[in-house]
Amino acid sequence: MLTPVMTTQDLSQFLDEVFPQIHTGGRAYFVESVAPGEVVVRLKATDMHLRPGGTVSGPSMMALADLAAYVVILAHIGPVALAVTTSLNINFLRKPEPGDLLCTCRLLKLGKRLAVVECGIAGEGEEDYVAHATATYSVPPR
Amino acid sequence: MLTPVMTTQDLSQFLDEVFPQIHTGGRAYFVESVAPGEVVVRLKATDMHLRPGGTVSGPSMMALADLAAYVVILAHIGPVALAVTTSLNINFLRKPEPGDLLCTCRLLKLGKRLAVVECGIAGEGEEDYVAHATATYSVPPR
Amino acid sequence: MLTPVMTTQDLSQFLDEVFPQIHTGGRAYFVESVAPGEVVVRLKATDMHLRPGGTVSGPSMMALADLAAYVVILAHIGPVALAVTTSLNINFLRKPEPGDLLCTCRLLKLGKRLAVVECGIAGEGEEDYVAHATATYSVPPR
Amino acid sequence: MLTPVMTTQDLSQFLDEVFPQIHTGGRAYFVESVAPGEVVVRLKATDMHLRPGGTVSGPSMMALADLAAYVVILAHIGPVALAVTTSLNINFLRKPEPGDLLCTCRLLKLGKRLAVVECGIAGEGEEDYVAHATATYSVPPR
Numbered sequence: 404m405l406t407p408v409m410t411t412q413d414l415s416q417f418l419d420e421v422f423p424q425i426h427t428g429g430r431a432y433f434v435e436s437v438a439p440g441e442v443v444v445r446l447k448a449t450d451m452h453l454r455p456g457g458t459v460s461g462p463s464m465m466a467l468a469d470l471a472a473y474v475v476i477l478a479h480i481g482p483v484a485l486a487v488t489t490s491l492n493i494n495f496l497r498k499p500e501p502g503d504l505l506c507t508c509r510l511l512k513l514g515k516r517l518a519v520v521e522c523g524i525a526g527e528g529e530e531d532y533v534a535h536a537t538a539t540y541s542v543p544p545r
Numbered sequence: 546m547l548t549p550v551m552t553t554q555d556l557s558q559f560l561d562e563v564f565p566q567i568h569t570g571g572r573a574y575f576v577e578s579v580a581p582g583e584v585v586v587r588l589k590a591t592d593m594h595l596r597p598g599g600t601v602s603g604p605s606m607m608a609l610a611d612l613a614a615y616v617v618i619l620a621h622i623g624p625v626a627l628a629v630t631t632s633l634n635i636n637f638l639r640k641p642e643p644g645d646l647l648c649t650c651r652l653l654k655l656g657k658r659l660a661v662v663e664c665g666i667a668g669e670g671e672e673d674y675v676a677h678a679t680a681t682y683s684v685p686p687r
Numbered sequence: 688m689l690t691p692v693m694t695t696q697d698l699s700q701f702l703d704e705v706f707p708q709i710h711t712g713g714r715a716y717f718v719e720s721v722a723p724g725e726v727v728v729r730l731k732a733t734d735m736h737l738r739p740g741g742t743v744s745g746p747s748m749m750a751l752a753d754l755a756a757y758v759v760i761l762a763h764i765g766p767v768a769l770a771v772t773t774s775l776n777i778n779f780l781r782k783p784e785p786g787d788l789l790c791t792c793r794l795l796k797l798g799k800r801l802a803v804v805e806c807g808i809a810g811e812g813e814e815d816y817v818a819h820a821t822a823t824y825s826v827p828p829r
Numbered sequence: 830m831l832t833p834v835m836t837t838q839d840l841s842q843f844l845d846e847v848f849p850q851i852h853t854g855g856r857a858y859f860v861e862s863v864a865p866g867e868v869v870v871r872l873k874a875t876d877m878h879l880r881p882g883g884t885v886s887g888p889s890m891m892a893l894a895d896l897a898a899y900v901v902i903l904a905h906i907g908p909v910a911l912a913v914t915t916s917l918n919i920n921f922l923r924k925p926e927p928g929d930l931l932c933t934c935r936l937l938k939l940g941k942r943l944a945v946v947e948c949g950i951a952g953e954g955e956e957d958y959v960a961h962a963t964a965t966y967s968v969p970p971r
Contacts, residue, residue: 422596424592424595424596427593428570450569451566453566454566461611461629461630461633462608462611465608465633466604469603469604469607488603488637489636489637489943490634490635490637490916491603491635492633492634492918494803494821495629495631496795511816511819516967517915517967519780521819532795535821539778539915539916539965541942631823634918636963638937639938653920653958654923658825659773659825661920661961663961673938674937677937677945679961681920683801706880708876711854712853712877734850734853735850735853745913745914746892749917753887771921773920773921774921775891775918776916776917776918776919777917778915778916779915
């Protein structure tokens with residue numbers, strides 16, 4: 404059974420210190436919740452994340468999935484900056500409606516060297532995913 | 546045999562008109578060359594693309610691969626804004642050195658409904674890829 | 688809301704008629720259950736699916752995910768042989784224990800031209816996946 | 830610069846000893862050539878690899894890519910059975926013509942813990958790939 408070792412507040416503070424550049428252009432990413440094996444990260448899109456028509460761009464959804472993957476791993480191994488993405492696979496399913504996106508990210512495996520996560524991205528209050536991603540991270544020995 | 550129908554200049558102009566937001570924070574992406582079945586796109590990284598230490602971030606490489614995939618498709622089907630990414634898979638291979646990144650993107654398939662591309666990202670003058678991606682795009686009937 | 692249009696028995700019969708070669712070496716794949724948006728397919732591994740030590744091989748898990756993806760799509764669009772896999776991405780998470788494997792496959796999207804599915808493979812009665820896959824299928828106009 | 834440490838004959842013998850079950854139903858896989866960073870593996874399809882119409886099935890192409898990935902890694906690290914696939918991503922591009930398939934597999938990275946390869950599958954004498962895959966392998970410390 405996976406048990407988180409960091410709170411949403413711990414995670415937010417750590418990201419602010421270690422990755423201030425994700426807030427370039429205004430604070431956009433918010434750790435919403437942490438649960439065993441799972442986190443939710445919100446993207447409050449600013450102009451730089453949008454495509455004409457006001458919908459969030461594909462690269463912004465990839466960045467969101469990558470960040471949420473990092474957050475769910477950190478939440479369970481503690482504040483080690485050295486976890487690095489080794490691969491990411493994403494399927495874009497539907498055009499998102501304008502508005503915030505929520506990325507729910509679950510640990511499929513938290514191994515000694517490799518973590519694998521699964522992320523679903525949906526509009527707030529929506530059930531159908533607009534995108535679905537899996538990502539692998541190399542995690543430091545611990 | 547695939548024959549490009551747009552030049553590097555055509556492609557740059559089209560991107561400026563249709564996706565001005567990719568230049569948020571300063572012009573960063575440049576179409577370098579177009580050849581049968583292949584394009585090269587340069588990322589001149591600005592602060593927002595970097596991680597501590599001055600290396601380009603994973604999400605910036607994903608955005609670069611996604612854009613270069615779009616460019617190689619446009620180059621061969623003409624200026625239709627409606628091609629949309631349906632999936633992207635990326636492997637991060639090495640930490641990039643500080644400096645520009647070049648993304649070479651090749652068409653593996655240009656079908657009636659689906660295009661599949663392969664992208665290698667490397668530092669300028671480097672032979673080893675720092676990242677390798679494949680992407681699929683839904684293309685409009687033509 | 689997705690509603691299945693074929694039963695487990697319909698699906699088994701259709702597979703037997705259209706893909707008899709999946710039973711080469713003995714009947715190995717069984718459609719276990721069908722529910723809205725989801726199916727479960729069992730692999731009763733025979734010698735040809737095993738690696739030394741008696742665990743199911745990677746290619747056998749890929750074949751299982753591919754088949755279950757096909758089954759969940761058929762279950763919701765009816766018996767059309769023409770759905771074809773366009774891509775498959777799989778992460779191998781743990782070495783399976785000897786014994787049957789169950790693949791639970793869910794529709795993430797059932798569009799006019801493209802279906803996207805997510806599959807988790809686990810040993811019987813096990814909670815942790817041994818492998819997780821996503822697949823895209825090109826579906827015939829209907 | 831990558832230098833192979835096993836010949837085609839070494840590789841064939843090692844596979845026969847360690848994975849005899851890949852020859853279930855008749856010898857189908859042949860290591861054709863080994864070069865720095867690259868191997869070619871042939872699939873001489875038997876009935877069990879075919880779909881109605883005589884074309885090689887998707888799962889058979891996945892198995893071919895997985896095997897060729899293993900072979901290119903072994904060729905460069907020596908006969909260690911313990912390399913295991915951690916992920917595989919494949920795009921199916923065209924329906925293959927009846928006949929043998931050749932899988933050309935290149936090392937994109939051969940790291941201390943992880944190897945990443947790229948594979949293109951084509952009919953003999955054909956230039957266009959029928960499928961393209963990337964795979965990651967966990968490699969034993971050495």
